[in-house]
Amino acid sequence: MNAGTLLAALRRPLTTAALVAFGAVAAEAQVFHARDLNTEQYKRIDRAKTVVIIPLGVLEEHGPYLPADTDGYIAEHVAREVAAAVARKGYTALMFPFVPLGTDAMNEVPGRRPWPGSFVIRSQTFRAMLMDLVTNIAEAGFRKVFVSNGHGAPTNVRMLTQVCAYFNETYDDGYMAVLGGFLGPRVQSPEAAKLQQEAAGLLSPEAKREQGGHADIDETSIMLFLQPHLVDPGYLEAPENTWGMMDSESWLGYLGTPKYATAQIGALRLKARCETAVAQVCAVLDGAVPKPGPIPPTSDASIDAPHKAILAHDIELEKKQQEWIAKKGLK
Numbered sequence: 001m002n003a004g005t006l007l008a009a010l011r012r013p014l015t016t017a018a019l020v021a022f023g024a025v026a027a028e029a030q031v032f033h034a035r036d037l038n039t040e041q042y043k044r045i046d047r048a049k050t051v052v053i054i055p056l057g058v059l060e061e062h063g064p065y066l067p068a069d070t071d072g073y074i075a076e077h078v079a080r081e082v083a084a085a086v087a088r089k090g091y092t093a094l095m096f097p098f099v100p101l102g103t104d105a106m107n108e109v110p111g112r113r114p115w116p117g118s119f120v121i122r123s124q125t126f127r128a129m130l131m132d133l134v135t136n137i138a139e140a141g142f143r144k145v146f147v148s149n150g151h152g153a154p155t156n157v158r159m160l161t162q163v164c165a166y167f168n169e170t171y172d173d174g175y176m177a178v179l180g181g182f183l184g185p186r187v188q189s190p191e192a193a194k195l196q197q198e199a200a201g202l203l204s205p206e207a208k209r210e211q212g213g214h215a216d217i218d219e220t221s222i223m224l225f226l227q228p229h230l231v232d233p234g235y236l237e238a239p240e241n242t243w244g245m246m247d248s249e250s251w252l253g254y255l256g257t258p259k260y261a262t263a264q265i266g267a268l269r270l271k272a273r274c275e276t277a278v279a280q281v282c283a284v285l286d287g288a289v290p291k292p293g294p295i296p297p298t299s300d301a302s303i304d305a306p307h308k309a310i311l312a313h314d315i316e317l318e319k320k321q322q323e324w325i326a327k328k329g330l331k
């Protein structure tokens, strides 16, 4: 298969016709969108055979070449692939609308806020919002919940871990995990490993050396594949940005060297993420992985100084809001 054909094949979305045709083969195998169902349809869903999928990202600056919702585009794509795989296994996938909320943007690490394109919420708000949502999902009778997450910031991941643990420890027959390569059951996907290896083979030694971790080769490549019209062509001239530059005026908001990105690398890396997520969900549905045990208290030493400063900023914000509410006598 040449590169063009590969890209076309990987980009092709799952059509409604394909789902309907598949539904005819496997009864009950379907993808429902939570926003579209009425009360009667909700009543009819077989809870025991349903998997809830929540695509999650955050509007966060991704430098001058990528859109603020880069994490969301990736999370939604993975969520759609997971939903299709769930349906293929004879389960119903109940897809929630994309939640564009998260905490801990990259520009906050050097304490630089506001930054164009970053719209975060406090970590405690983020955790409470998700705990409320999954409590409602559980009370509606659903027991398997997977979050397709695109935002790998440490505080965001810590809060997500806590929400999963809350769900898993509160509902004995519940299983909640985060997919998308950051968290979730440890499941090896040989296919994903092969795709990652293939993608790595396309990187020059310089590109390998200059991988940075935010809006870099990985995310730029995936967006060149997924939403090429949203990638500013300036990425082809993008200079390397390092962690050491984050305090300087010359820092552009990304880490790494996006100029090495290609759509072909993106296609392979995104497919690898999907394969991993699908393998994780299938392993849970097959009962092949144990439910995670209780989580320990957060160790203060596990949070670095920049992220402690972000938490302190969160507390300041909360104080300001609460003072205003109290002053106005609002309930």
Ligand SMILES: [Zn+2]
Pocket: 062, 070, 071, 150, 151, 214, 215, 219
């Ligand atoms: Zn990102």
